[in-house]
Amino acid sequence: MAFGGDYNPEQWPSAVWADDVTLMREAGVTLVSVGIFSWAHLEPRPGEYEFGWLDRVLDLLGEAGVDVDLATATASPPPWLARLYPETLPVDRDGRTLWPGSRQAYCPSSPVFRARAAALTEQLAARYAGHPALALWHVGNEYGCHTTCCWCDTSAAAFRGWLEQRYRDVDALNEAWGTSFWSQRYGDFSEVLPPRATPTFGNPGQELDFRRFSSDEHLACFVAERDVLRRVSPHVPVTTNFMAHTEVVDYWTWAREVDVVSNDHYLLAHQPDNHLELAFCADVTRGLAGGQPWLLMEHSTSAVNWQPRNVAKRPGETIRNSLQHVARGSQGALFFQWRQSRAGAEKYHSALVPHAGADSRLWREVVDLGVTLERLAPVLASTVQADVALVFDWQSWWATEQVATPSVDVTYRDRALALHRALLRAGLTVDVVPTPSSPDELATYPLVLAPTLHLVSQPAADAFRAYVEGGGSLLVTYFSGIADERDHVHLGGYPGAFRDVLGVRVEEFCPLLSGEQVGLVDTDGSGAGTADVWAEDLHLAGAEAVLTYADGPVPGTPAVTRHRLGNGLGWYVATRTDDASTAALLHRVCSEAGVTAPYDVPAGVELVRRAGDEATYVFVLNHSPEPVTVPVPGVDLLGDGVSEQEVRLSGGGVAVIRQDRSG
Numbered sequence: 001m002a003f004g005g006d007y008n009p010e011q012w013p014s015a016v017w018a019d020d021v022t023l024m025r026e027a028g029v030t031l032v033s034v035g036i037f038s039w040a041h042l043e044p045r046p047g048e049y050e051f052g053w054l055d056r057v058l059d060l061l062g063e064a065g066v067d068v069d070l071a072t073a074t075a076s077p078p079p080w081l082a083r084l085y086p087e088t089l090p091v092d093r094d095g096r097t098l099w100p101g102s103r104q105a106y107c108p109s110s111p112v113f114r115a116r117a118a119a120l121t122e123q124l125a126a127r128y129a130g131h132p133a134l135a136l137w138h139v140g141n142e143y144g145c146h147t148t149c150c151w152c153d154t155s156a157a158a159f160r161g162w163l164e165q166r167y168r169d170v171d172a173l174n175e176a177w178g179t180s181f182w183s184q185r186y187g188d189f190s191e192v193l194p195p196r197a198t199p200t201f202g203n204p205g206q207e208l209d210f211r212r213f214s215s216d217e218h219l220a221c222f223v224a225e226r227d228v229l230r231r232v233s234p235h236v237p238v239t240t241n242f243m244a245h246t247e248v249v250d251y252w253t254w255a256r257e258v259d260v261v262s263n264d265h266y267l268l269a270h271q272p273d274n275h276l277e278l279a280f281c282a283d284v285t286r287g288l289a290g291g292q293p294w295l296l297m298e299h300s301t302s303a304v305n306w307q308p309r310n311v312a313k314r315p316g317e318t319i320r321n322s323l324q325h326v327a328r329g330s331q332g333a334l335f336f337q338w339r340q341s342r343a344g345a346e347k348y349h350s351a352l353v354p355h356a357g358a359d360s361r362l363w364r365e366v367v368d369l370g371v372t373l374e375r376l377a378p379v380l381a382s383t384v385q386a387d388v389a390l391v392f393d394w395q396s397w398w399a400t401e402q403v404a405t406p407s408v409d410v411t412y413r414d415r416a417l418a419l420h421r422a423l424l425r426a427g428l429t430v431d432v433v434p435t436p437s438s439p440d441e442l443a444t445y446p447l448v449l450a451p452t453l454h455l456v457s458q459p460a461a462d463a464f465r466a467y468v469e470g471g472g473s474l475l476v477t478y479f480s481g482i483a484d485e486r487d488h489v490h491l492g493g494y495p496g497a498f499r500d501v502l503g504v505r506v507e508e509f510c511p512l513l514s515g516e517q518v519g520l521v522d523t524d525g526s527g528a529g530t531a532d533v534w535a536e537d538l539h540l541a542g543a544e545a546v547l548t549y550a551d552g553p554v555p556g557t558p559a560v561t562r563h564r565l566g567n568g569l570g571w572y573v574a575t576r577t578d579d580a581s582t583a584a585l586l587h588r589v590c591s592e593a594g595v596t597a598p599y600d601v602p603a604g605v606e607l608v609r610r611a612g613d614e615a616t617y618v619f620v621l622n623h624s625p626e627p628v629t630v631p632v633p634g635v636d637l638l639g640d641g642v643s644e645q646e647v648r649l650s651g652g653g654v655a656v657i658r659q660d661r662s663g
């Protein structure tokens with residue numbers, strides 16, 4: 001199991017490095033990411049490279065048996081790049097230049113930035129390709145994190161080139177963007193700009209293509225460096241750390257380009273039960289890895305420094321968080337960062353070695369985590385067993401959260417998280433999948449969820465339909481299937497792309513006011529919980545009503561429907577049901593689809609299975625403060641080796657139960 005984190009030795013006198021390595025050995029650290037922000041140290045002046053310090057660091061780590069995930073160091077250019085080439089600086093939507101002084105101050109379309117980054121990568125690859133400590137290449141860092149898009153003139157020219165490739169002639173672009181509206185019609189590609197600040201709402205098609213373009217530009221930066229590494233050191237895998245919880249780039253297109261999918265995840269302290277969001281992001285990451293193992297590149301041992309109030313993790317929490325990621329497919333747990341900085345903007349961000357030093361509760365927990373991960377080595381050769389699929393789509397995320405939509409309260413991840421947590425609480429595991437282009441991609445799942453899948457092309461609509469006709473169950477939530485891949489509305493009633501699968505026809509959206517709630521009733525008239533945010537003037541067209549609005553803008557109208565089509569079922573949830581109603585609905589949907597949880601799971605407990613050739617490993621994580629008993633038989637890898645019929649966990653406790661195939 002990989003265990004370690006970002007190691008930034010350039011922030012410390014070299015005398016500290018020996019202590020670092022001693023402590024790494026004490027904690028059982030196996031892998032560190034070196035040099036992510038070291039460009040200014042590695043190339044202090046243009047074309048003058050200083051590798052001596054990095055040679056010593058890699059040798060020290062290698063001698064200590066710690067593997068290195070070596071960065072290409074291009075995540076943050078040194079100040080000289082901006083001084084010599086000010087055109088490499090990014091520009092925001094309002095035309096303001098973003099200056100050096102923090103990080104990631106570069107335009108992803110800048111040929112100068114790309115050439116300089118490739119040159120440094122070439123040097124690093126040539127020098128370290130054969131180093132015994134080198135295990136993995138780490139290109140850039142969190143592409144798009146701060147400079148998600150750049151609106152400068154260089155980007156504008158690159159955007160026009162990208163559009164010419166995509167549309168060939170300007171009338172095709174006019175058609176795709178619907179430029180007959182508001183006199184936006186272009187006579188030539190040279191008139192087109194990125195969506196800079198405008199007097200009022202910009203063109204949604206332009207915005208959507210600009211997001212696609214920006215994702216592709218960052219990806220081109222990654223690919224250029226990756227190709228250098230693959231040429232010079234074909235035996236060493238290449239990664240870049242994703243942020244699967246963000247909308248910055250289209251990670252489905254990125255996932256195809258990396259050798260190892262790795263991800264960063266940080267809890268939001270103000271969110272109640274934030275382990276649920278962690279679980280979802282881990283599943284998204286496993287989806288990006290095609291169900292195969294992946295690597296948690298960064299999380300935090302305790303507080304971060306970038307939230308308004310940076311809450312410290314409580315004892316046991318960092319181990320529990322780490323094991324959640326491992327349960328959901330990570331091959332270890334890495335952190336930002338090894339040693340807490342003394343200076344700089346992240347000095348209040350926790351680390352493995354805190355300011356207090358090794359005589360601290362936090363360090364002792366870090367050492368415990370090292371022991372825990374070592375015991376979980378057998379889990380490496382296993383993959384997560386899921387019950388249900390959930391379709392996730394970055395382009396729908398962008399389209400859903402554009403300006404001038406029916407309600408600002410409709411946010412992309414909201415329903416995905418709601419469905420996911422209901423299933424997690426029911427003891428079920430979700431695979432996250434892309435929008436299908438053929439029904440075969442969904443065929444292994446008895447139940448598929450499509451939350452807020454706003455953009456659905458005709459081929460995707462056909463794939464969903466064939467999946468249901470062939471016997472699958474599909475559950476769709478509101479604001480899905482509304483528009484095609486150009487963000488043009490499917491006409492004839494909502495949700496256009498899903499109308500026949502779901503057997504409904506919606507004449508009008510009826511969003512609710514902030515704080516407004518509607519009651520829901522069952523077919524027998526009994527109360528069935530509440531909903532908020534959204535309602536629709538929905539008409540049945542083959543489906544039956546499951547729940548109906550008791551009040552609100554469309555009383556008596558169906559809010560949840562069920563439609564038999566061919567051998568399958570199409571369920572539609574036309575409103576934002578509360579958690580209890582969502583859970584009750586999913587209970588019914590799952591049982592009709594033949595999806596059953598392998599174990600009864602008490603409240604607050606998360607249960608995930610990873611299966612290998614010889615054994616299945618059941619992760620049982622108690623997020624509640626109360627002790628629990630869960631009827632999972634087997635041997636706890638973290639316990640005393642005795643086989644039991646059930647797991648008893650203290651509040652916050654974790655067990656990983658091995659169940660041998662033979663037994």
Ligand code: GLA
Nearest residue numbers: 141142264266298304336349
């Ligand atoms: C990101 C970055 C790290 C660090 C952490 C802080 O994940 O990749 O360099 O800034 O955030 O949480």
